[in-house]
Amino acid sequence: MSFTLAKTERLAAILSQTPVIPVLTFSDAKSGVATAKALRDGGLTVLEVTMRTPKALEALQAIVDEVEGVTVGAGTILEPQHVQQAIESGAAFLVSPGSASRLLGAASEAPVPWLPGVSTVSEAMQLAERGATFAKFFPAGPAGGPPFLKALVAPLPELHFVPTGGIDRGNVEDYLILRNVACVGGSWVAPQQAIDSGDWDAIRTLARETSALKAR
Template sequence: MEPATQSQKAQSICELAPIIPVLIVETVEQAEPLARALVAGGLPALEVTLRTEAALDVIAAMSRVEGGVVGAGTLLTPDDVKRAVDAGAQFGVSPGSSDKLLAACEDEGLALLPGAASATEAMRLLEAGYFIQKFFPAEAAGGAPFLKSLSSPLPQISFCPTGGVSPENATDYLSLPNVICAGGSWVAPKDKVKSGDWDAIEALARNAAKLPR
């Protein structure tokens, strides 16, 4: 899949809701009820980070939830990409980018949100055809003021800021002309996932889905 086509697909996924939940899921038993709660709350695009042993099984389980669009986060290597696609991931997210990672996603036809944290990184990705990018780590890399400063010289790029985005600052990002959505982990707090408080998670998702952009 060509990078521009990948970005078009990524754009359609990012447009589904203002927030993409960033999920660290410890057990596969949590996968389906968590996905159902988030989708019911209005957040259909789900990023499952490859940071637990259960992550690939979680992607497979969540992919069975009606209305969900499940992606794999923390893609670092071509092997990560292959395993994520085999598990059913419909999109990928990476904290940065490398030539090998980009080539693997293109070969597998996986829509990718490649990470950038500087103007140079963003320009290199744009040159390669990626006009939808992840801005990571958002708060540590300069936050909403930094992204705003990129909007004039690089209006062709839309970002999904992730890393430190919270209910308190989400609107600062979402109000920017070059932000398409944001990634957030607060909609699935570790304690509520562990206790199986799916109603509370659905309520958090519902509030996040109402954020203006």
């Protein structure tokens, strides 16, 4: 399996649209649509819907169908069947917490780009050998945070990361200043409590503040 130039360019274009990708978990499609609209209105237009609930695919499909001006990816892709399910629901890109071998074949055949996860130097090197230019760094905080990523600039200059896990408003800029960070992923932009209570104004405000951040 290799990472094709066409899909790499598509992924680069997606990641360049935002400093932060909201990582979202929905229990129903209605809250997914409302959250996506609030985030979009606040300036965040690239979203990741995690495949962690029974209604995740339904929510993803509803956002794709009903919310203009957003690019929606599917996260927590763990199995080959998740790839097809996400694509059928309209996902524009796929995100995995790791880069398990069972996903490599399915991801290589998918018509949309894949952002595989890494947490070690060896995993990063293996993806780089296959031609990957981008990788999710997860869980970013426990796996070493900004110092770890900064240390990878010299040996792996061609690889750029989307750190996710343990990132919030207090430390996000420590990641964004690194030259090998394309953007970050985080759930603090749309807190689960705000989603569950329907506090769209709070989400819109957080999105507005976050969209003003800049990656290096």
